Amino acid sequence: MDLSLTPEQESFRDEVRSWLAANVPAEPLGPTSTPEGFAAHRVWEQRLFEAGYSAISWPEAYGGRDADLLTQALFAEEYARAGAPERINTLGLGLAGPTLIAYGTDAQKERWLPGILSCDDIWSQGFSEPEAGSDLAALRTTAVAAGDVYVVNGQKIWTSLGRFADWIFALVRTDRQAPKHKGITFLMIDMRSPGIEVRPITQIN
Ligand SMILES: Cc1cc2nc3c(=O)[nH]c(=O)nc-3n(C[C@H](O)[C@H](O)[C@H](O)COP(=O)(O)OP(=O)(O)OC[C@H]3O[C@@H](n4cnc5c(N)ncnc54)[C@H](O)[C@@H]3O)c2cc1C
CATH class of the missing domain: 2.40.110.10 (Butyryl-CoA Dehydrogenase, subunit A, domain 2)
Structure with missing residues (x-):
């Protein structure tokens, strides 16, 4: 089995690594069980969105990057390596959004997907x-x-x-x-x- 990365995957990994090195907050954001900590995590989610990392597995048509499984794993690995903050919209990005993409009507997708992706809606x-x-x-x-x-x-x-x-x-x-x-x-x-x-x-x- 060939486990080497493609040039595109290597370049994505390097891009993510440098972005995280430059952007991960130096101090912990505070517990998500407090209003302040939760609000700080929401701001972090919005920064990920602005950088194009909110939901890399989503189809490009809905604001994702169509990332394959290995690319998703590379992102997760770099995210953990950088000690980046806990994600707080995993249920929106990982369950509600993909369910809508697979089964929702066009009106439902238009109504909810943008807010999930931008993490304005947790x-x-x-x-x-x-x-x-x-x-x-x-x-x-x-x-x-x-x-x-x-x-x-x-x-x-x-x-x-x-x-x-x-x-x-x-x-x-x-x-x-x-x-x-x-x-x-x-x-x-x-x-x-x-x-x-x-x-x-x-x-x-
Ligand atoms: C950290 C955490 C986060 C969670 N977040 C969410 C959330 O966001 N949303 C949400 O909806 N839920 C959430 N849950 C709930 C979770 O999905 C439930 O705890 C789970 O469905 C089990 O239900 P229960 O706790 O009522 O246990 P029960 O169903 O009462 O089970 C109790 C025990 O009995 C055993 N048992 C049950 N039925 C049988 C059987 N037929 N035969 C043999 N043994 C059996 C189980 O294995 C378990 O050991 C969360 C749970 C945790 C721990």
Whole structure:
């Protein structure tokens, strides 16, 4: 097996290495569990975006670089080597965005992809519930269509970065008559919607 890098991959690695050397903050940004630390990480994400490193695996048509797996690994390796800050929009960039790219309508892509890519919108994931973890199909949160909106009732838990996220992609039950593994919808919910209460789970550390 030939494991040597192509000239393009070497050049990308060198470009990333120099950019990180020049831009990684000298001091830690502060914990993402505090408003200040989270805000500082958001600014860092936006710098990555401006430099074209927000989502290198995304297709170029949506602002990515069409990077192959090895190029993604090179980026991850350089990022870790440079001790660069924790990424805070991995759920948006790694799950919500790619799901929209694969299955979304053009209108949905236009609505959400730019904000995910620029990290103006930080996303969280609302799958787990107090009684639905490994057995996710036990989820009980419901969404009922009412005109142009859905009315959502239920509780999510273990929502990483949910305290500060702008949006959440949640699994909700939209057909209560369907078998439990069906009738589930992937709903994009604005965390600033009326009625959402966020309660942090405080950890010992
Ligand atoms: C750091 C962290 C971040 C997370 N972030 C998110 C997030 O952002 N969004 C989100 O939706 N969720 C998140 N989760 C939740 C995570 O996905 C759930 O913890 C996971 O789905 C397990 O659910 P549970 O904790 O309710 O455990 P349970 O499902 O109650 O399982 C408890 C134990 O029972 C075992 N068990 C369960 N079912 C069976 C079975 N049938 N047979 C044998 N053993 C079984 C499990 O292996 C486990 O040891 C996060 C979790 C962690 C730890």
